[in-house]
Amino acid sequence: MAVSRLPRQGTAPRAGQSLHAAYAMRNDAWIGQRRRAVALSAVWWVPAIVALGAVVGVGTRIPVFGVIFIVLAIWAVLDVMFRKPDRLVRVRERAAAESGTGKFLRAIEIRGGAKVLHDRLLTAVADPFEAEHVVISPRGVFLIDSKQWRGQAVRMVGPDMYVDHTDQTTMFKQLVEHARVLGDALTTAAARDEEVGVVSVTPVLAVHADDLHGTPRNMQGVIVVTPAQLAETLRSPDIRWSPQAVASLGEAADLLLIRKDPAATP
Numbered sequence: 001m002a003v004s005r006l007p008r009q010g011t012a013p014r015a016g017q018s019l020h021a022a023y024a025m026r027n028d029a030w031i032g033q034r035r036r037a038v039a040l041s042a043v044w045w046v047p048a049i050v051a052l053g054a055v056v057g058v059g060t061r062i063p064v065f066g067v068i069f070i071v072l073a074i075w076a077v078l079d080v081m082f083r084k085p086d087r088l089v090r091v092r093e094r095a096a097a098e099s100g101t102g103k104f105l106r107a108i109e110i111r112g113g114a115k116v117l118h119d120r121l122l123t124a125v126a127d128p129f130e131a132e133h134v135v136i137s138p139r140g141v142f143l144i145d146s147k148q149w150r151g152q153a154v155r156m157v158g159p160d161m162y163v164d165h166t167d168q169t170t171m172f173k174q175l176v177e178h179a180r181v182l183g184d185a186l187t188t189a190a191a192r193d194e195e196v197g198v199v200s201v202t203p204v205l206a207v208h209a210d211d212l213h214g215t216p217r218n219m220q221g222v223i224v225v226t227p228a229q230l231a232e233t234l235r236s237p238d239i240r241w242s243p244q245a246v247a248s249l250g251e252a253a254d255l256l257l258i259r260k261d262p263a264a265t266p
Contacts, residue, residue, distance in 0.1 A: 027088055030085070034082055038082075046074070049069075053067065093150070094148050097147065097148035098119075101144065101146040101206045102133065103227075104206075104228060107231040108230070108234055112231070112235060113243055113246065114137035114246070115247070115250035117257055119260045120134065120257035120260060121260050122257055124185065124256065125181055134253060136250045137234065137246065139239060141182075141183070141200070144204045145203070145206070152164050154212055156219065156224070172221065176220070178203070180201070190249045193245060193252075195244070196249050202223065204222065204230070205225070206225055206226070207226060216229055
């Protein structure tokens with residue numbers, strides 16, 4: 001019997017949960033396709049390897065060399081055929097990045113009196129978008145996006161950021177706009193609580209990179225941090241809301257932001 005990898009209804013999504021589920025589903029489908037391809041193609045490549053192994057054994061007059069050749073050749077073919085494609089590797093790495101960010105946000109939940117939502121979508125707007133992490137705390141609301149840029153060259157030059165020489169200005173503008181739209185939506189959703197008032201959302205970019213210096217840093221309206229800096233950065237000394245207002249706003253956000261469907265993960 002197949003066991004579902006999707007979250008149980010009624011449980012809060014974990015950071016990166018939809019990406020992990022999407023990776024699991026796509027990986028299972030890919031492995032099934034690979035197995036069928038290997039089984040069909042083995043009709044010709046296995047005999048070919050065995051024949052070459054026999055030639056090696058006879059040519060060297062050492063039969064064990066032929067056996068070793070056959071084993072190594074079959075292993076090499078299987079390794080190539082079952083090597084994961086880049087598209088699957090990228091999904092797995094993105095899931096790991098979101099999960100890593102979520103672990104650092106736990107400190108805000110435990111010691112900061114915050115409510116953290118993961119793996120959500122804001123659909124009740126003209127241009128729906130994903131909200132990877134939303135932190136609602138007595139100090140404000142933060143929209144946090146994770147980027148998996150390990151193995152890539154990340155440079156910050158003045159107000160600009162480049163990843164493998166690609167300017168990230170468009171990404172910054174989009175994150176700022178998403179924070180603005182989310183703030184408007186939360187203001188309307190929590191309107192019944194007078195203490196909440198107008199909600200402004202601060203955009204934050206958590207960068208998973210091999211070598212990144214000079215953070216925390218405000219770039220084009222976005223606070224850029226490493227995941228390890230999240231808790232300290234979000235613990236502002238300025239208290240805006242009471243625990244009751246945070247709970248009220250958290251409930252409104254929970255209803256407003258729907259859970260992400262793994263099947264729709266790009």
